[in-house]
Amino acid sequence: MDKEQQPQTSPHVLIFPLPAQGHVNSMLKLAELLALAGLKITFLNSDFVHEQLLRHTDVLSRFSKYAGFDFRTIPDGLPDEHPRAGHGFMKIFEFLESTTKPIFKEMMVNIKPRVDCIIADGVLGIAVDVAEELGIPVIQFRTISACCIWAYFAVSDMIQAGELPIKGKEDMDRLITSVPGMETFLRCRDLPSFCRASDTMDSTLQRISQDTRKNFEGHGLLLNTFEDLEGDILSHMRTKAPKIYTVGPLHLHLRTRLSDSSRTLLDQSSNSFHEVDRSCLPWLDKQPKGSVIYVSFGSLAVLSSEEVIEFWFGLVNSGKRFLWVLRPDNMVEKGDSIPVELIEGTKQRGCIVSWAPQEEVLGHGAIGGFLSHSGWNSTLESVVEGVPMICWPYFADQQINSRFVSQVWGLGLDMKDLCDRQIVEKMVNGLMVEKRQEFVKSATKVAKLAKECVNVGGSSYCNLDRLVEDIRSMKL
Ligand code: UDX
Numbered sequence: 001m002d003k004e005q006q007p008q009t010s011p012h013v014l015i016f017p018l019p020a021q022g023h024v025n026s027m028l029k030l031a032e033l034l035a036l037a038g039l040k041i042t043f044l045n046s047d048f049v050h051e052q053l054l055r056h057t058d059v060l061s062r063f064s065k066y067a068g069f070d071f072r073t074i075p076d077g078l079p080d081e082h083p084r085a086g087h088g089f090m091k092i093f094e095f096l097e098s099t100t101k102p103i104f105k106e107m108m109v110n111i112k113p114r115v116d117c118i119i120a121d122g123v124l125g126i127a128v129d130v131a132e133e134l135g136i137p138v139i140q141f142r143t144i145s146a147c148c149i150w151a152y153f154a155v156s157d158m159i160q161a162g163e164l165p166i167k168g169k170e171d172m173d174r175l176i177t178s179v180p181g182m183e184t185f186l187r188c189r190d191l192p193s194f195c196r197a198s199d200t201m202d203s204t205l206q207r208i209s210q211d212t213r214k215n216f217e218g219h220g221l222l223l224n225t226f227e228d229l230e231g232d233i234l235s236h237m238r239t240k241a242p243k244i245y246t247v248g249p250l251h252l253h254l255r256t257r258l259s260d261s262s263r264t265l266l267d268q269s270s271n272s273f274h275e276v277d278r279s280c281l282p283w284l285d286k287q288p289k290g291s292v293i294y295v296s297f298g299s300l301a302v303l304s305s306e307e308v309i310e311f312w313f314g315l316v317n318s319g320k321r322f323l324w325v326l327r328p329d330n331m332v333e334k335g336d337s338i339p340v341e342l343i344e345g346t347k348q349r350g351c352i353v354s355w356a357p358q359e360e361v362l363g364h365g366a367i368g369g370f371l372s373h374s375g376w377n378s379t380l381e382s383v384v385e386g387v388p389m390i391c392w393p394y395f396a397d398q399q400i401n402s403r404f405v406s407q408v409w410g411l412g413l414d415m416k417d418l419c420d421r422q423i424v425e426k427m428v429n430g431l432m433v434e435k436r437q438e439f440v441k442s443a444t445k446v447a448k449l450a451k452e453c454v455n456v457g458g459s460s461y462c463n464l465d466r467l468v469e470d471i472r473s474m475k476l
Contacts, residue, residue, distance in 0.1 A: 010068065011116040011475040012040045015141075016104075018121045019046035019076050020089065021299035022377050023143045024053075025271040026224050027121065029250040030141065032063070036257055037468045040068035042115070046076035046100075048084065052273035059271065065262075074103055089300060090204060101126040108134055117474045119222065122149075122215045125207070137474045139245075139467075140215045141222040144376045146230040146246075147182070147404050148192055148397035149223075150237055153216065154179040155209035159200045166196055172417070181236045189416055190403035193395040216241035220470065224248035224380065227459040228449035229409070243470075245463045249380040251359060253454040253464065273299065274355035280323050281360065283351045287321050290368035293428055294361055294387075296325035297373040301394035303330050307419050309342075311371075314424020316345030320432050323361065324352045362387050369412075369431045371424075374398040379405060386447035388412045388439035390427045392419065410442040 013034060017027040024045065035041050043063075045053065050073045053059045063069045077095025082088065108115060108130055115136055120127035122140035131138035142149050158164045161178040172189040179186055188195075197205045215221050220243040227234065227246055238244055247253060255263055270276055284292065295315065297303065303311075308330060315322045346352060358378070361367060362385040370382045371390040379401050382389050389412035391402030399416065406414035413435075415427050431439065453460040 009475065010038055010040045011471050012042065012068075012113050013117050013119060013471060014042045014044060014108075014111070014115045015119045016044040016121060016124060016127045017143075018123050019049040019092070020084075021273050022375055023121055023123075024049055024273075026143050026250050026377055027119075027141060028059070028271045029254045030119070030222070030224075030247070031069075032066075033247070033250070033254055033257060033464060034468065034471075035063070035066035035069050037464075039468065039471060040113075041066070042070045042072055042111070044072050044074055044104075047073045048076055048078070048080075049273065053271070056272050056275050057270055062266070072107070074100055074107065076100060093207065096124070096126050101130065105130045105133070108136065117219075117471050122221070123208075123211055125211050125214065128211075128214060128218065137219045139220040139222055139471075140218050141224075142215060143224060144397040145379070145401050145404070146223055146225050146233045146237060147408075148376075148400045149212060149215065150181070150233050151179050151186075151192055151195075151400055152208055152212035153237070153240065155195065155205065155212075158195070164195060165198050165200050166191075181233050185407045186400075186403065190400055192397050193393075193399050219243070219474075220245060220467070222247065222467065224250045224376065226450060226453040228453055229383070229446065245467045247460045247464045247467065249384050249450055249454070249460075251377075251381065252384045252450060253460055256454045256461075270357065272355065274327070276355055276357050277353040278357055280351050280353050280356050281364070284323065284361065284364045284366040287366040289365050292321040292323055292366045293318075293369045293371055293390075293432060294323050294356075294367050295371040296356065296358060296378065297330070297392070297394060298375040298378055299327075300375075301330075301373045309338075310419050310421045311424055312338075312342050312346075313421035315350065315428065316342055317421060317425045318428035318432075319349075320428050321349045321366075322351075323356070323367075324350065325356050325358075326352050326354065328354055368436070369428070371428070374401040374405065376401060380450075383411070383443070383446055384450050386440070386443040388431055388436075388443045390415060390431050392416075409446060410439070411446065412439055412443075 015027055015031050017023040031041050031043050077099030078092055118131045118136050118138045119141050120138055122142040128138055157178045163176050163178055166188045174188050176186045177183045194205050194208055221241050222245045225246050225248045359381055362381050367387055370387050372378045374391040374393045389405050391405050391414045393399045393402045402414045405411045413427050413430055415423055452458050
């Protein structure tokens with residue numbers, strides 16, 4: 001295939017994501033959109049992430065058609081055996097600071113051609129620091145929802161108002177009133193999970209709060225969301241950061257701008273760190289329309305054996321068909337015996353895979369609902385396909401995303417903090433039967449708005465063009 005044309009005058013943009021699936025996935029999509037617009041892109045992956053991508057995807061051949069598109073790698077500093085999922089993942093920030101930051105600085109000093117603009121993951125304070133030290137313009141990209149960023153921004157206000165810390169389990173239903181725009185529905189339990197720290201000086205809470213404040217100070221804040229979904233919160237945010245580019249949902253935006261042949265290439269590949277098991281697609285083909293609940297908790301959530309068994313009972317007892325992504329690191333521990341009724345129930349109505357082609361699955365006509373951890377990519381993918389959700393948030397932004405899904409956007413049910421078989425069964429039947437019509441109606445409406453915003457003249461479409469123009473004006 002011919003390489004996309006790229007004039008000599010193209011600015012050089014370096015894109016640096018946090019080395020995690022949800023971050024790399026959406027930032028690769030942004031990178032492709034910018035390459036399509038003719039910018040020279042260098043995409044910086046951690047060694048570990050790049051190895052996973054090379055093993056499980058054809059990412060190199062997909063991007064080889066863009067002139068000047070390069071991948072570079074850098075160590076994340078974590079020892080090889082350190083877990084890169086679950087709460088242990090948060091340890092990475094210490095290693096990025098001590099190991100990755102000096103290497104990144106040296107790379108930026110020596111890179112040719114000179115980088116005109118860094119698009120840094122907004123949680124990578126190290127990239128923002130280096131860019132500022134070297135005088136390189138930096139645009140920060142947050143992979144999460146605007147509502148979560150706005151809550152993080154308000155952490156110091158919540159502390160000052162005495163609303164944080166949360167005082168134990170019995171305090172969880174207290175209403176939080178110092179996040180503008182959320183005064184009537186945000187409870188302690190809906191705050192991003194890091195706000196559950198018992199000490200307001202907790203290092204993670206402090207770092208996130210400070211990094212988020214810094215997101216509002218750079219050359220721009222780039223978000224994978226769209227105006228018709230989060231416009232109210234965005235208008236509050238714009239009082240603090242005038243230059244906010246909303247360009248999402250990125251996966252749909254990219255599909256819309258690609259030619260037919262490139263779209264096919266995109267469908268056949270993925271940005272996955274895991275081997276995709278496509279056997280669930282022929283299984284779905286055999287199921288009635290809207291009859292299957294898809295269950296996936298993303299790439300980072302690690303469930304205990306007890307939680308896996310409770311979900312499993314709930315799904316089987318609901319009597320509904322289900323497709324479940326059970327990653328190998330989420331399997332019940334060796335030696336745990338799986339009750340026979342679960343094996344039988346799964347044979348009759350279920351399909352379990354270790355990693356699914358999620359976007360295709362959610363777009364399949366057999367899917368009627370999504371039991372999700374409310375990761376932001378998964379939420380947007382469900383929104384785009386008009387699939388109602390049951391939310392079981394695990395950590396980080398997911399607690400607030402699930403409140404917006406259920407309470408603000410009316411797209412599903414929130415089973416926050418609960419995980420037993422009766423609740424799972426009740427939720428599945430609530431979503432797939434009792435409240436089905438209501439949720440499908442609002443999900444269909446929001447899906448239409450998502451499509452409009454990435455079409456020519458839509459808000460995300462125009463914002464991406466504005467972003468490209470602004471980056472062009474940074475070229476020295
Ligand atoms: C993390 C955080 O958990 C999330 O809250 C934050 O918004 C981004 O970073 P992750 O936990 O992986 O991401 O969740 P999510 O954001 O939903 O991303 C998961 C991605 O993996 C999605 O794009 C999804 O399509 C993909 N996926 C998941 C698959 O392709 N197959 C699967 O079987 C499961």
